[in-house]
Amino acid sequence: MKAPTQKTPQVTSAGREITFGQAINEALAEEMRRDPTVFIIGEDVAEAGTPFKVLSGLVEEFGRGRVIDSPISEAGIAGLGVGAAMTGMRPVVDIMFGDFVTLTMDQMVNQAAKIHYMSGGKLKVPMVLRTTLGATRRSAAQHSQSLHAWLSHVPGLKVVVPSTPYDAKGLLKTAIRDDNPVVFFEDKMMYQLKGPVPESEYTIPFGVADIKRAGTDITIVATSSMVQVALRAAEVLSESGISAEVIDVRSTVPLDKQTIIESANKTGRAIVVDEGYERYGVTAEIASVIAEGAFYYLDAPVKRMGAMDVPVPFSPVLEDQTVPTPELNDWCFRLARQVPSLRGGTPGADRQIDAPDVVVQAYQRYSVSGLYCIDLERRLQRKVTDNDTLGGRRWDLKLLA
């Protein structure tokens, strides 16, 4: 893949804020208005608007001919998507939980991914498979996985992992217009996250990482659910005088290697954080990109942080350990203090920081989730506090509606 040249269009029109879920909804509605070949197929996508209510209102506008409730047949609807895409339509296949992409694997991996190539470039498969990722909803092993690395492994598929409402909207529109099969992962815990999204039309190209926060001491490369966590970590670090740069890759395929390498060259220290299993995962790929591209500038080994290599457990006391969240700050501090810089300065080396306290504090601060927070508040009829551990990974309350 060629190094991307185009950088992110910036959010200009200040003002309007919508949720991640609304951003997805808007992208779909706009593309369906623009292009009559776009349609949605999936389980409970019509009147129910999916269990996450992300598609609410679409069936009312576009009718059941374009927002199609399917049987519980993931392999089947993925297959229909491939065939429809090959013959002039632009299907958006909805797979409720990312765990169920396993059921679509033959259609995605052996069919969709290979058809353009196998046909010598004659046939194409302009379909989008939208699905979810992310743990800590207390949904246990079969409803909590982040399997984007699986799809990223297969040539012929593009894989998108947005982290803000703004990115989600612009990237989904690009996905629908792309002539290739695109797998689009949405973090379930992020659907209620609010952020600025301009009223005016825009798209965001694939393969262009976004520097979500600029910094000089350490690079945190993050994906999807972990970007917000990384931003919080960066904030905590800044209170101790450590300047972290947060890079959101936005798409794992194509991957913007250049931006990642440039940042690592600048800071000399890098952590890669992603919610997929750590073993053979996205963090491994990105860490190798940094190792190869920034080796002579690194002051410390690249640190990878993925989900623990265990099936996601149900019990909150176990599940919370499996996401990279709580350890992130700890590692930032460790790395920032480690190995005096080979390039003259000694960033972090002389700092006396009592990391563990800050870690605990930071973790509690990440701990306020969208979906569950609202749900818990409805049930408890009071505001959720940091002591309500039932809800799982939570963002800053301020970000919520």
Added chain:
Amino acid sequence: MNSKLKTKNSKLSRSPVAIEREKWLRFYRQMLKIRLFEEQVNQLYLGAKMPGLAHLYIGEEAIAVGVCEALRGDDYITSTHRGHGHCLAKGAAVERMFAELLGKAPGYCRGKGGSMHIADQETGNLGANAIVAGSAGIATGAAMSAKMRGSNQIAVCFFGEGALGQGLLYEVMNMASLWKLPTLFVCENNQYNEYTHYQETTAGDLKARPEAFGIETVSIDGQDVGVVYTTALRLVGQIRQGKGPAFLICDTYRFHGHHVGDINRTYYRSKHEEEEWKSKRDPLVLLVARLKAQKLANDKALAKIEEELRREIEAGVEFALNAPYPDAAEVDQHVYA
């Protein structure tokens, strides 16, 4: 959504085999246990004491109980996301179930599984499953193993009609029939796949599907525990004799939402429809009517059973609430055997 409610004649059906009084009371005890258990689960959810969600079995109790009462203790079952009823009917202990639901150490899976994954080897329960139709292969494989081992066990695969959308089910039905594997497929048709009526997702005649594989298929009223039991008894008997798999379709209804958080349901099913089922086809109400009509039990006897069960459930909740969480170090245990 155009759900058509076929209100069946709720007249008490006549059972082809005589069921002993003790058995009728056993049905009552088991069904009421599930009902009370599930009501508590809902309370635990509403009080934010239970992590995550749960899919309640209320309204469908006669199926799990009618089928499991026709089984041997060592027969296998597999279950679904709506699995508490199957677990209890096969003999699981209330307190360890609650402990699992709260993610506590004494739970059946040491808190690793939760509501959707309860398994209990001692009672032949190979596990609930959060993947629709995910257990069809497991049940049929267990049946194959029973046949290979000559153990004369059978395997029951419980699933909702939504599972009819999954290809796996057809692959294993074919093999079960080809190789006469001792499997009983039990389709609990509660009318809805999540938030969509099954008639919008299921083409043709439901019964014709297993029949196409040469599998004996029986369609019954799943609200009448007597009918479920006697039908299951007959099918289980012939399966155990080596005559191959059977397929049992039970018409039923879930009285609550798809899961505990599914409160506003009018966009997919009417209040009227819910009331019809609750008032005319509640399996427990029907059972009590029969018990009284046939003078199998009086109010006092039933109240005594209820009282005992309430104490058991209460103690179970208490036990679970006070139980410790698993040790943090358990997180990476049991990844490999």
